[in-house]
Amino acid sequence: MTNFHFVQVAADRTRQLTIAATAWTAIAAGAVFLFFFNPSAPANQWFPKCPFLLLTGYQCPGCGSTRAFYQLLHLHPIAAFKFNPLMMLTLPFIVYGFLGFTRSAITGKPHRRVFIPPFYMWAWLIALVFFWIFRNTPWYPFSP
Structure with a gap:
C-alpha cells in the first residue's frame, strides 16, 4: 500500500508539472504574439470580438482585457488600467495563485x-x- 501512495504522489506531481509547463508555454506564446500585434490597430481587426458585445452591443466585464494586456506588455500600466480597471485590480491575485501553483x-x-x-x-x-453595469453608462469615467 505504501508503494501505491508514492506512485500516486509522483503521478500527481507529474500531472501538476505538465499543467504548469503547458500553461506557462501558452502564456509565453500569447505574450509574444500580443507584443507584436496591437489589437487596437486597424490592420489587426481579425482579432476575435467579444461575443457578448456582438450580441448585445454592451461591454462585458472582460471587454478591453486584450488591449490592456497589450499595454501591459509595452509597460504602459495606466493605459492598461483605462482599458479594463477590473482586470488590472484582479490580475495580481491571479498571478499570485498561479505562481504558488x-x-x-x-x-x-x-x-x-x-x-x-x-x-x-x-x-x-x-x-x-x-x-x-456602470461601464455601459454614458457618464465619465465609465463611458467606453
Whole structure:
C-alpha cells in the first residue's frame, strides 16, 4: 500500500508539472504574439470580438482585457488600467495563485493558501456586477 501512495504522489506531481509547463508555454506564446500585434490597430481587426458585445452591443466585464494586456506588455500600466480597471485590480491575485501553483508543482511542497473570507468574495462579485453595469453608462469615467 505504501508503494501505491508514492506512485500516486509522483503521478500527481507529474500531472501538476505538465499543467504548469503547458500553461506557462501558452502564456509565453500569447505574450509574444500580443507584443507584436496591437489589437487596437486597424490592420489587426481579425482579432476575435467579444461575443457578448456582438450580441448585445454592451461591454462585458472582460471587454478591453486584450488591449490592456497589450499595454501591459509595452509597460504602459495606466493605459492598461483605462482599458479594463477590473482586470488590472484582479490580475495580481491571479498571478499570485498561479505562481504558488507552479512553485508547488516544482518543489512538491503544498502552496500556502490564503484564506479569503466569504465577505470579500461576495464584495468582489458585487463590484464585478456594478462594474459591468456602470461601464455601459454614458457618464465619465465609465463611458467606453
